[in-house]
Amino acid sequence: MLSFISFWRASAIVLCDLASTAYYIGGIVEQAVGKSAPWFILAVMLFSYTIRAVYMESCSMFVRGGVYKVVKEAMGGTLAKLSASALMFDYALTGPISAVSAGQYLAGLLNTLFPHFRIGWQVDPGWFSVVFAIAATLYFWWENVKGIHESSDKALKIMQMTTVMAVVMLAWCGLTLWLHPAALPPFTLSFSPEGLGWAKGVGWLKPVGAIGITMAFGHSLLAMSGEESLAQVYREIEAPKMKNLEKTGLVIFLYSLLLTSAVSFFAVMIIPDSIRIHQYGDNLLSGLAMSVVGPHWARVLLQAFVVGVGVVILAGASNTSIVGANGVLNRLAEDGILVDWFRHLHPRFGTTHRLINLIVGLQIATILLCRGDVYMLGEAYAFGVIWSFVFKTLSVMVLRFKNREHREFMVPGNIKAGGVEWPIGLTLIFLVLFATALMNLVTKRIATISGSIFTAAFFAVFLFSEHWNESRHAGAHDLREKFNLRPEDDLAHLRGIPRRARRVLVAVRDPSNLRHLHKALDELDSVKTALIVFTSRIRTGLALVEEAVEMDRDEQVLFTKVLEAAEKHGKTITPMLVVSNEPFYAVVQAAQAVSAAEVVCGVSAKFSSEAQLERLAMTWGSLQTDKQPVRFRIIGQGVEHSEDL
Amino acid sequence: MAWFQKEDPAPVPPPKSSAAPKALKISSLLSEDVVLFPPAGIDKTAVFEGLVGAVCRDAGLDSALVLPRVLEREKGISTTLDTGLSLPHARVVGLGEIAAGLAVLKTPIPDPAQSGLPIRVVFLFFSPDKREAFPLHLQLLRGVASLFQPALIERLAASTGPADALALVRQSEG
Numbered sequence: 035m036l037s038f039i040s041f042w043r044a045s046a047i048v049l050c051d052l053a054s055t056a057y058y059i060g061g062i063v064e065q066a067v068g069k070s071a072p073w074f075i076l077a078v079m080l081f082s083y084t085i086r087a088v089y090m091e092s093c094s095m096f097v098r099g100g101v102y103k104v105v106k107e108a109m110g111g112t113l114a115k116l117s118a119s120a121l122m123f124d125y126a127l128t129g130p131i132s133a134v135s136a137g138q139y140l141a142g143l144l145n146t147l148f149p150h151f152r153i154g155w156q157v158d159p160g161w162f163s164v165v166f167a168i169a170a171t172l173y174f175w176w177e178n179v180k181g182i183h184e185s186s187d188k189a190l191k192i193m194q195m196t197t198v199m200a201v202v203m204l205a206w207c208g209l210t211l212w213l214h215p216a217a218l219p220p221f222t223l224s225f226s227p228e229g230l231g232w233a234k235g236v237g238w239l240k241p242v243g244a245i246g247i248t249m250a251f252g253h254s255l256l257a258m259s260g261e262e263s264l265a266q267v268y269r270e271i272e273a274p275k276m277k278n279l280e281k282t283g284l285v286i287f288l289y290s291l292l293l294t295s296a297v298s299f300f301a302v303m304i305i306p307d308s309i310r311i312h313q314y315g316d317n318l319l320s321g322l323a324m325s326v327v328g329p330h331w332a333r334v335l336l337q338a339f340v341v342g343v344g345v346v347i348l349a350g351a352s353n354t355s356i357v358g359a360n361g362v363l364n365r366l367a368e369d370g371i372l373v374d375w376f377r378h379l380h381p382r383f384g385t386t387h388r389l390i391n392l393i394v395g396l397q398i399a400t401i402l403l404c405r406g407d408v409y410m411l412g413e414a415y416a417f418g419v420i421w422s423f424v425f426k427t428l429s430v431m432v433l434r435f436k437n438r439e440h441r442e443f444m445v446p447g448n449i450k451a452g453g454v455e456w457p458i459g460l461t462l463i464f465l466v467l468f469a470t471a472l473m474n475l476v477t478k479r480i481a482t483i484s485g486s487i488f489t490a491a492f493f494a495v496f497l498f499s500e501h502w503n504e505s506r507h508a509g510a511h512d513l514r515e516k517f518n519l520r521p522e523d524d525l526a527h528l529r530g531i532p533r534r535a536r537r538v539l540v541a542v543r544d545p546s547n548l549r550h551l552h553k554a555l556d557e558l559d560s561v562k563t564a565l566i567v568f569t570s571r572i573r574t575g576l577a578l579v580e581e582a583v584e585m586d587r588d589e590q591v592l593f594t595k596v597l598e599a600a601e602k603h604g605k606t607i608t609p610m611l612v613v614s615n616e617p618f619y620a621v622v623q624a625a626q627a628v629s630a631a632e633v634v635c636g637v638s639a640k641f642s643s644e645a646q647l648e649r650l651a652m653t654w655g656s657l658q659t660d661k662q663p664v665r666f667r668i669i670g671q672g673v674e675h676s677e678d679l
Numbered sequence: 680m681a682w683f684q685k686e687d688p689a690p691v692p693p694p695k696s697s698a699a700p701k702a703l704k705i706s707s708l709l710s711e712d713v714v715l716f717p718p719a720g721i722d723k724t725a726v727f728e729g730l731v732g733a734v735c736r737d738a739g740l741d742s743a744l745v746l747p748r749v750l751e752r753e754k755g756i757s758t759t760l761d762t763g764l765s766l767p768h769a770r771v772v773g774l775g776e777i778a779a780g781l782a783v784l785k786t787p788i789p790d791p792a793q794s795g796l797p798i799r800v801v802f803l804f805f806s807p808d809k810r811e812a813f814p815l816h817l818q819l820l821r822g823v824a825s826l827f828q829p830a831l832i833e834r835l836a837a838s839t840g841p842a843d844a845l846a847l848v849r850q851s852e853g
Contacts, residue, residue, distance in 0.1 A: 619761070645755045649757070652766050652821065655822060656824040666817075677813065677817050679817060679821050
């Protein structure tokens with residue numbers, strides 16, 4: 035069954051990535067720019083509202099509107115591959131930074147707890163976080179190979195726990211500041227040598243004014259990493275898709291603005307300067323928990339709670355990074371950039387396990403290379419984040435001129451002049467991003483070196499792989515989805531369909547004649563009705579019993595179109611393929627087996643809708659064992675013939 | 680492709696088939712005059728011709744006008760079912776109510792349009808060619824197909840004549 039999720043669940047999935055940065059962003063940015071870090075984190079979180087708008091506009095044009103797809107449509111394949119390479123660098127680091135940060139928090143908690151239990155151990159946070167991060171990554175590798183069947187449930191639970199933690203933490207910090215007032219963080223920039231990067235020796239690049247602000251903004255930019263997950267999750271959002279995406283965008287914006295900004299401010303205001311970075315640089319929220327008012331045991335409990343939630347949400351972010359990277363690589367593989375070998379489905383779980391192996395392999399290598407250094411990961415991480423945003427925004431801008439079709443959502447700030455709508459808002463967003471990206475090239479050495487090498491390596495792999503693919507398949511891109519067929523003995527209890535839901539069976543055959551499917555999807559209320567999209571493979575004689583349980587090319591093309599239609603509408607469907615010797619018998623037998631209350635067919639190219647209905651009626655009668663009423667509908671261009679029996 | 684699982688919603692009953700016409704008594708459409716037992720060795724078209732003639736005589740229709748419509752319809756989607764029932768039909772302009780006839784074939788005849796699928800019983804009917812009569816037309820197709828199951832067809836093939844066949848149909852219909 036292909037099903038879709040509510041905006042709450044979509045928000046939870048994106049927030050697992052986006053909100054988890056609250057756990058490490060404060061420490062990373064302060065190490066680079068000093069105590070003014072919270073102001074820049076707040077600025078980035080406010081700016082993320084505009085990035086959300088860019089992603090929404092791209093999703094309004096493409097259901098699968100990730101960076102690769104949008105850049106390709108706007109600026110061609112080469113830049114698309116380059117942007118996808120930068121994005122892969124982002125994903126290769128999202129998982130490790132989350133998992134390593136979780137390990138750092140856990141190590142910090144253990145080191146706090148051991149003396150209380152008179153245990154004389156001290157764990158090394160670096161190596162402990164490496165071991166923990168590898169274990170967590172391997173766990174999520176296996177979960178993703180099995181398929182993330184219930185991941186939105188898990189994400190929702192994680193975010194519920196995080197919300198409780200955030201409320202407790204913010205209230206406790208508020209009480210602390212009420213009892214011991216503290217000044218807001220200063221706005222003075224104080225770059226560390228590492229924070230200045232190659233700009234260290236350039237006299238005119240003093241950390242003041244617009245340049246300094248841009249430098250500091252660039253260091254804080256990874257606070258909004260995770261926005262790409264919005265595009266990845268869009269295809270899973272239920273109808274009405276764009277309205278639900280708007281709600282998702284608003285929820286994640288408000289949530290991350292409140293959580294990430296507030297804890298960054300509280301950390302600087304509450305944790306003493308002497309220990310904030312020195313002791314809690316990699317686990318700032320633990321430091322915050324241990325610095326609020328209250329008895330020591332209560333603060334240790336708060337720390338344990340913060341760490342417990344942190345481990346879960348950071349692990350969730352690690353999972354989201356695997357899911358997101360898998361989605362991006364799948365789009366590349368579908369587009370002929372990656373060789374088809376990568377799209378092989380796991381024989382048991384039906385997942386693209388080779389792509390998952392590749393992603394997880396990269397993530398584990400990154401964890402080992404960083405040796406538990408969250409700052410180093412954070413520094414490098416910003417490269418992928420900023421450049422994927424730059425490419426994405428530029429592409430959405432270019433598409434304003436290349437594709438003038440109506441969009442369900444447009445980034446605001448458009449001025450009509452000379453018969454052209456000028457995207458002023460988009461241009462401003464692009465300029466901010468581009469300036470920040472250029473500045474980061476100079477100031478973030480680790481990001482520039484590692485990001486450039488990784489991106490260039492991935493770009494080369496994509497180029498080589500595409501070339502190899504084209505030479506083998508004469509340039510034909512295989513846009514078919516991969517499907518696993520699962521045999522069912524009894525169609526009455528199709529897996530995943532609520533037993534007593536109303537069932538509608540839509541018969542499909544010709545991928546270019548799916549008007550009736552779109553109409554059925556348009557009318558469908560997924561909560562009350564299950565839509566079964568059905569096709570039959572007609573075989574006679576021995577071929578009927580010796581049929582292979584694999585889809586042929588035509589069926590793959592057909593169900594790829596069906597899948598696209600379901601994604602576009604955001605409505606749940608259950609695809610079904612039946613082997614039969616006669617198409618009308620197949621439709622009727624399937625409809626009766628699933629207790630369909632309605633059967634929807636497309637108009638035949640050969641027969642009238644009346645003749646189709648007649649044949650359905652007589653076949654229905656000859657096979658019917660009860661008197662269950664049914665509605666037959668024949669739908670085509672300008673034709674809708676509906677009859678109740 | 681199942682990524683996310685929804686919770687089971689509250690049970691929703693299937694829609695009532697309110698637009699469907701009231702159940703039709705199929706046996707009430709037949710009389711002994713329109714129940715035929717064609718001889719062996721005859722082909723499908725000849726059976727249809729004979730049955731169209733009988734029904735037209737009974738209903739006061741001109742078979743020369745109606746037969747081409749039945750044969751034209753046969754060129755489209757097949758009206759023969761796996762059960763051995765053939766359901767030729769036509770919608771006739773000006774007809775007031777449904778007229779039907781039954782042919783029982785002691786020796787099955789092959790349907791050339793269906794790769795030689797054997798026909799053992801032919802139920803032919805005409806219905807009014809009006810939009811509002813189409814639901815009843817479909818209802819009758821479903822009802823006849825549902826009634827003439829292999830068990831009844833076997834018993835009809837063994838019946839002794841029109842009266843016996845008609846009694847079997849009435850008995851099966853209940």
